[in-house]
Amino acid sequence: MGCPQALTTRTAVSQQAGTVGTPPDPKGQPMNAVADLAEVVTEPVTAPSGRLVAGRYRLRSLLGRGAMGRVWLAEDELLCRPVALKQHLANDTGSVGEARAARARSLNEARTAARVTHDGVVRILDLVREGSLPWIVMEPLSGQTLAQVIATDGPLSIDRVIRLALRLLDVLRSVHAAGIVHRDVKPGNVQLCADGRVVLTDFGVACMHDEDFDWPHGVVAGSPAFMSPEQLRGDEPAPPSDLFSLGATLYAAVEGRTPFDQGGLWATLTAVAENPPGPWLRAGRVRPVIAGLLAKDPAARLTIGAARTALLDLALT
Numbered sequence: 001m002g003c004p005q006a007l008t009t010r011t012a013v014s015q016q017a018g019t020v021g022t023p024p025d026p027k028g029q030p031m032n033a034v035a036d037l038a039e040v041v042t043e044p045v046t047a048p049s050g051r052l053v054a055g056r057y058r059l060r061s062l063l064g065r066g067a068m069g070r071v072w073l074a075e076d077e078l079l080c081r082p083v084a085l086k087q088h089l090a091n092d093t094g095s096v097g098e099a100r101a102a103r104a105r106s107l108n109e110a111r112t113a114a115r116v117t118h119d120g121v122v123r124i125l126d127l128v129r130e131g132s133l134p135w136i137v138m139e140p141l142s143g144q145t146l147a148q149v150i151a152t153d154g155p156l157s158i159d160r161v162i163r164l165a166l167r168l169l170d171v172l173r174s175v176h177a178a179g180i181v182h183r184d185v186k187p188g189n190v191q192l193c194a195d196g197r198v199v200l201t202d203f204g205v206a207c208m209h210d211e212d213f214d215w216p217h218g219v220v221a222g223s224p225a226f227m228s229p230e231q232l233r234g235d236e237p238a239p240p241s242d243l244f245s246l247g248a249t250l251y252a253a254v255e256g257r258t259p260f261d262q263g264g265l266w267a268t269l270t271a272v273a274e275n276p277p278g279p280w281l282r283a284g285r286v287r288p289v290i291a292g293l294l295a296k297d298p299a300a301r302l303t304i305g306a307a308r309t310a311l312l313d314l315a316l317t
């Protein structure tokens with residue numbers, strides 16, 4: 001069954017620096033400045049010949065890809081509306097263990113994101129199986145990721161970063177209230193939609209901290225340049241860790257580079273754990289809030305409430 005209106009397709013494809021789901025490998029991905037986190041490809045990418053997924057979702061074009069999966073624009077032929085479909089990829093070995101890990105990531109991402117009802121969290125519509133791996137069906141988002149915006153337009157203004165920070169704090173408040181730690185807050189997972197929505201995506205390594213959920217605690221998961229020191233240590237996931245990652249994300253937004261980037265993985269990991277962020281060249285009056293979010297000690301880190309109050313003060317002045 002077809003739908004009367006053709007889907008509008010996007011041609012921009014993002015390739016982000018990777019998310020790790022296992023302890024960092026010294027020979028793993030290099031750490032990049034934010035400009036390297038988003039590579040915009042302008043040629044259209046063809047979906048696998050209009051493949052029909054689960055008898056209902058017709059793949060149209062590639063919306064984006066990350067280290068762990070691909071996201072397609074598709075057409076829901078039953079409800080006649082556009083949707084986005086994400087499939088986590090097993091690695092090249094194609095082993096049973098890898099396929100199982102990809103299935104676990106999909107289930108984890110769909111379940112955790114579906115648990116939060118907030119305008120700033122991508123809406124999960126379904127989880128379907130086609131072939132050996134599941135597909136997450138989501139609302140399709142317009143616009144670009146924050147990483148893409150920084151890469152193409154440069155750093156954001158202080159006023160824009162203050163507004164962005166207030167939105168993301170509100171989103172994280174809902175995520176944490178639902179008992180979830182996102183664990184991968186970074187510019188590549190923040191979508192700046194054309195209608196002004198700011199949406200947190202990619203709950204692939206999120207953790208429900210009030211349930212015995214099937215995700216290996218103690219395993220380092222996330223994107224090293226944006227991870228908190230306690231996350232790098234493999235500590236039990238807790239909400240303050242997301243606030244550190246938010247601080248690193250806001251630093252990247254206002255400064256145009258990641259706060260602890262040293263050019264190499266281990267040097268960057270050491271900087272996250274031990275060095276102060278910097279240099280501060282553009283942050284101006286928002287610097288104390290970002291620095292407060294980047295406190296190494298989670299107990300000394302700004303809380304959502306304190307950061308919000310400070311940002312509202314800045315917005316009023």
Ligand SMILES: Nc1ncnc2c1ncn2[C@@H]1O[C@H](COP(=O)(O)OP(=O)(O)OP(=O)(O)O)[C@@H](O)[C@H]1O
Nearest residue numbers: 019063064065066067068069071084139140141202
């Ligand atoms: N619902 C959506 N609508 C439109 N585009 C999306 C949507 N979800 C994700 N994308 C795009 O697809 C890209 C990859 O998605 P995502 O970050 O979920 O993949 P990933 O492989 O889990 O990423 P990572 O490299 O962080 O592990 C995003 O950067 C974004 O551009």
